[in-house]
Amino acid sequence: MTTAPRSPRLLVLSAVVLAVAGIALLGMPHGQVPRATTTPAATAAQAATDPSSAADVPPDGRPTASTSPATAPATSAPSAVESALPPHGEGAAGDPAVQRNLEAAWPSDLPAADERVLLAAGRALLRADATGIGRAKWPMVFPDSGGAVAPxxxxxxxxxxxxxxRRDGSPDKAVVHLVWAGMDRGGSFTDLRITDWHFTRTVKKGTTTWTPQPRT
Known part of the structure; x- marks a missing residue:
């Protein structure tokens, strides 16, 4: 029985493969041999002679994936507010950065006139609440302002x-968000404290009044 002649295309492909293999062998530096594939037996033998590698070899001698810690996924970049906050204890020099953070995180949404009134009232309320100075001005907010209260x-x-x-969910409601520093009765000084004061708006005869709400 005669066999059919091989396809010319198959012969050409075989020749190309042999030529590439020959070039690869010629390009290898003299004396260098291909690295042998590590077998389980070789791995176990290495572990016996090199104790430092024993931790990477399981009891059955089977190769395992590398136990080096995987590269942690990159965490999301911190927000502008977090990244620009000054460290605790920075002092008054860090206050402008705190102000910029608040304004960037919560864009203005009130008329400038209302914002000025609310900021002045919020600052005065915070000072009265923290230090006791000026509480009598807001008897509804500080019912105990008539007596002696230790600040x-x-x-x-x-x-x-x-x-x-800023607005507080309604055109007739607002909140003043304050960041402040102070020393408590125990002598501990802490900055970056946060206090919110809420207000409601009433309009009578064309005059707008912002009334602070008692803190609950």
Missing amino acids: AFATAGFRIQAAIA
């Missing part, structure tokens, strides 16, 4: 670091 924070060192006034 929670000393006047010395009290500082408002930043403040913004």
Whole structure:
């Protein structure tokens, strides 16, 4: 029985494969041999002679994936607010950065006139609440303002670091968000404290009044 002649295309492909293999062997540096594939037996033998590699070899001698910690996925970049916050204890020099953070995180949404009124009231309320100064001006907010009340924070060192006034879910409601620093009765000074004061708006005869709400 005679066999059919091989396809010319198959012969050409075989010749190309042999030529590539020959070029690869010629290009290998003299004396260098291809690296042998590591077998389970060779791995176990290496572990016996090199104790430092024993931790990577399981009891059955089977090769496992590398136990080096995988590269952790990159975390999301911190927000502008978090990245620009000054460290605790920065002092008054860090206050402008806190103010910029608040304004960037919560864009203004109130008329400029309302914002000025709310900021002035919010600052005064915070000072009265923390130091006891000026509580009598808001008897509805501070019912105990007529008696002697020991302030929670000393006047010395009290500082408002930043403040913004924004709408609070309604055109007739607003909140003043304040960041401040102060020393408590125990003598502990802490900055970047946060306090919110809420207001409601009433309009009578064309005059707008923002009324602070008692803190709950």
